[in-house]
Amino acid sequence: MGAAMADDPFVLFDAWLAEAEASEPNDPNAMALATADRNGHPAVRMVLLKGHGRDGFMFYTNRESDKARDLADNAHAALLFHWKSLRRQIRLEGPVTLATDAQSDAYFATRGRDSRLGAWASDQSRPLDTRETFEARVADATARFADGDVPRPPHWGGYRVEPRRIEFWQDRAHRLHERRLFTAQADGMWTEGLLFP
Ligand SMILES: Cc1cc2nc3c(=O)[nH]c(=O)nc-3n(C[C@H](O)[C@H](O)[C@H](O)COP(=O)(O)O)c2cc1C
Numbered sequence: 001m002g003a004a005m006a007d008d009p010f011v012l013f014d015a016w017l018a019e020a021e022a023s024e025p026n027d028p029n030a031m032a033l034a035t036a037d038r039n040g041h042p043a044v045r046m047v048l049l050k051g052h053g054r055d056g057f058m059f060y061t062n063r064e065s066d067k068a069r070d071l072a073d074n075a076h077a078a079l080l081f082h083w084k085s086l087r088r089q090i091r092l093e094g095p096v097t098l099a100t101d102a103q104s105d106a107y108f109a110t111r112g113r114d115s116r117l118g119a120w121a122s123d124q125s126r127p128l129d130t131r132e133t134f135e136a137r138v139a140d141a142t143a144r145f146a147d148g149d150v151p152r153p154p155h156w157g158g159y160r161v162e163p164r165r166i167e168f169w170q171d172r173a174h175r176l177h178e179r180r181l182f183t184a185q186a187d188g189m190w191t192e193g194l195l196f197p
Contacts, residue, residue, distance in 0.1 A: 009166040009182035009190060010054055016090060016168070017049075020083045032080040033059065035070035043070060049081075050107055056160035057092060058099060060107055062124035064155045071096050077161050087171030092163040094184075099158025108152035116150035117141045167195070 006012040020028035029049040036042045045067065051058040057079060061067060071077065079092040099107075108116065121137035128134055141150075164184040172178050177197035182190045 007192060009163075009168070009192075012168060012180075013052070013090060013166070016083075016086075016088060017081075020081075020086060020088075023085060024083055028083065030081075031059075032082075033067065034078040034080070035067050036074050036076070037070045038073040040074075043067070049079075050158070051103075056097075056162045058103070058107075058158050058160055060099075060104065060156070060158045062119070062122065062155055063157055064126075065124040067125075071159060077159075079161055079163075089169045091167040091169070092161060092165070094162045094164040097160050097162065099160055101157070104157035105152050107158060108156065113150060116152075117145065119156045120144075120150070120153050169197075172197075 006015060017028065027048065030046050031049050032044050033047045034042055034044040043066065047059040047061060047067075049057060050060055075096045076094070077096045079090075081088075081090045083089070108119070111119075117138060118141075120141040121134060166182045168178075168180045168182075170178045175197070179195035179197050180192060181195050182192050184190055
């Protein structure tokens with residue numbers, strides 16, 4: 001059985017991501033993250049997948065951002081990968097938990113110095129009067145940490161989406177597209193079915 005026919009959604013995800021990494025010019029790990037606030041109002045934005053496996057799909061962000069507020073009020077999310085040139089999408093949905101401090105520290109340490117300084121300088125999702133204000137805050141952070149390492153800000157960290165539902169969509173000729181839906185069962189096993197496209 002070839003990888004494309006894998007009946008394990010995590011194996012199939014790895015195969016599709018590997019193909020995207022080989023062919024997509026930019027950010028093959030980019031995914032849309034949908035959240036909903038306490039009133040059920042949805043919002044969606046792109047984030048980068050930074051680690052994944054059977055225990056979840058990770059992204060990192062400012063924990064005072066709008067998405068973080070949504071997740072504090074309603075700890076469920078949907079993720080969407082769309083690889084246009086491969087004509088494929090993967091949808092994942094499930095509950096969200098915080099990454100541990102150790103995980104957030106480890107990922108933060110892999111970021112470039114400018115990105116780490118930017119995490120200190122940005123009040124992500126808050127109103128900004130002018131671009132100069134942000135640039136001045138980057139300069140402040142640069143001066144503050146001039147002599148050493150840039151630690152992870154306390155308001156910055158990871159989230160883990162634990163998928164309960166994973167759907168693979170693939171373009172087929174004559175609009176006979178294929179949709180394979182994997183659903184987690186209470187015992188941790190996964191069942192698979194097809195959906196009308
Ligand atoms: C390709 C792409 C990747 C992005 N990756 C991230 C990310 O990993 N983390 C993040 O906080 N924002 C990322 N952003 C910015 C978000 O889309 C968004 O503007 C920001 O997180 C604020 O969202 P919010 O106000 O809904 O919280 C990315 C944007 C793009 C276009």
